[in-house]
Amino acid sequence: MMAPPGQKTATLAAQRPLPGRFRLTQARREAIAFHLFAAPWIIGFLGFTLGPMIASFLLSFTAYDIISPAQWVGLDNYRMMVGDGLVWHALRVTFTYSLIGVPLGLVLSFLVALLLNQRVRGIYLYRTLFYLPAILPQVPVALLWLWIFNPQFGILNNLLGIVGITGPQWLFSEFWVLPALILMSLWGVGGSMVIYLAGLQGIPAHLYEAVEVDGGNWWARFRHVTVPMLSPVIFFNLVTGIIYSMQTFTWAYVMTRGGPNNASLFYGLYLYNNAFEYFRMGYASALGWLIFVVILLMTLLVFRSSPLWVYYEGLGAKGK
Secondary structure: OOHHHHHHHHHHHOOOOOOOOHHOOOHHHHHHHHHHHHHHHHHHHHHHHHHHHHHHHOOEEEEEEOOOOOOOOHHHHHHHHHHHHHHHHHHHHHHHHHHHHHHHHHHHHHHHHHHHOOOOOOOHHHHHHHHHHHOOOOOHHHHHHHHOOOOOOHHHHHHHHOOOOOOOHHHHOOOOOOHHHHHHHHHHOOOHHHHHHHHHOOHHHHHHHHHHOOOOHHHHHHHHHHHHHHHHHHHHHHHHHHHHOOOOHHHHHHOOOOOOOOOOOHHHHHHHHHHHHHOOHHHHHHHHHHHHHHHHHHHHHHHHHHHHHHOOOOOOOOOO
16 A cells, blocks of 8 residues: 655655764764763863863962962063072982982882782782772871881881880981981882882793793893893883982971971972962062972983883884
8 A cells, every 4th residue: 555645755855864964974973972071080180180281280380378469570580580599409319318318119019019920829808908008198107207217216226126226316416317308208218119010911921932942041030031121111100209209299298398497398298388388479489480380300310311211012122
């Protein structure tokens, strides 16, 4: 039975595809989904990273105390930094902490990862225990180490006293305060350790077998297989360690406030003091851009050196 002409026309019109602007192809649906999922990060980046960076850059050319309107002063804040002795002292303290603490952290986390890469009973528990300190909040950790470093009843000096060593004053000594904070920084090597451990477990077993066939011992396996294959991981941990150490703030703020006699005045702490204690927001913004440039230059230097010692599988030796 044939449909009436009017009904047939309506059926064909319903089956006719919509115009192109109303039709969602697979590519368009994927693009919409991508932007929807990326929107929270994009909004957060614009509102909490890029926006404040632009604002701080503009404020670095002003005299601003939060209460009064900002006044344009040009390059005065940057000229003031040149003659500010505390700026260079804070940079020296921060550089010393970074140059000693970062290599120690890299080596210690590497050694711990090698130990935790063994097949022994309860290894997952050991890995968890070594990783836990890396995720603990910094303020409670700082309070814990305040007790450990206490020269009268701290556990560290008590342990040294058992073996007949008189413990130093630690955080109350201009000489020992920085070594104490460097020692404390090794508490959190679990973060780097996990990354090393992942790299170790990704090394192909046939490479070790090839060294054994050639008569190589454990040192040959470590030198010619483990270290080259882990060099990209070492490079990553080095870059992140430098960036993190150059922004040290919480421990110095909670434990020493920069003392004694500015011996632990880290750059981040000095920047904070200018911004939120002296209310010199313009000067603090200029200080922030100085450390940004310093960290950028240090990172670029490490990247420039990477072809000399970083091995990328598939690219050959030295990343070439």
